Amino acid sequence: MRFHTVLPCVALATAPLAVSAAGTLGFAVGNTNPDGTCKTQSDFEADFKAIQGNSQAQIVRTYSSSDQYGNPCNTPSEILPAAKSAGIQVLLGMWPDGGAYEREKAAIDKADPTSFGDTLYGITVGSEGMYRGTYSAQELIGWIKQMKQTYPDTPIGTADSWNGWANGTMDSIITSGIELILANGFSYWQYQELSNATTTYFDDMAQALAHVQEVTGSLDKIHFMNGETGWPGTGGTDAGAAKAGDDNMKTYWKSAVCGLLDWGVDLFWFEAFDEPNKADAIGDNGQKASEQYWGSFTSSRKPKFDMSC
Ligand SMILES: *[C@@H]1O[C@H](CO)[C@@H](O)[C@H](O)[C@H]1NC(C)=O
């Protein structure tokens, strides 16, 4: 069933969209291999071959330029040449938490990212750090302004949980001169059963987008994207009524992902590849949850299902 035939009209009415063309599909990619080593240019080339051979994706986003655990991965220097030859764009992520901003910026500067032309889509400073409380709004705004100074022609943004963008806690960021807003939304982490997952996801995005539009007084002053959505596959942990499994992941993709793209919103699927070495996360219910099987591809880059829309 096509998604927009089941979406309640309220969601559409609360968030008039600035764009009518289909949204752009992207993938979140990690910067380490299953054995924990840093991905090199050839690892990213293999990633892009799998992604482009099995989906319509035109862009990927990363989270860290060195590594969130301090390894000198130099991800921008590895991923940008691979992306340029593959013809895929990159939204470079920085992980400034825990005093890493300078190290992250140095890894970006070293890659001379603007020399890759359109391959560099933009740069995001931070991912859900406001939600986690690992940096303040003032710190984030300072970093965004510094990055803008160094890269005046590159769109600079940040990613955080949809409800932070919707409920006012991100307003000083929205008005900071930022050009990209990535709102993350997971019906799974809201413990929604699959049958209600797409409605919940759309409602999350509609609330976040509507608030950004209200604060900016514009439909499109800031480019709004869904920074992450996803559903855990087989081997993953259930979250209340949200049940992990490859079939459920596929159903969520066909309904939620294809639906939001139809609606004209750019989005990033979290994530491209399973990360069997990733540590468990602690969910909002205080229980351990596996973050290892969220890939729509296995860690050996085999597609789990047909990712066409
Ligand atoms: C707003 O959203 C943030 C981010 O998820 C959350 O931490 C905070 O508790 C929310 N605040 C209110 C007033 O709902």
Ligand SMILES: *[C@@H]1O[C@H](CO)[C@@H](O)[C@H](O)[C@H]1NC(C)=O
């Ligand atoms: C379905 O999702 C909507 C939007 O998130 C929510 O308000 C509602 O309570 C959910 N329904 C059920 C049965 O969980």
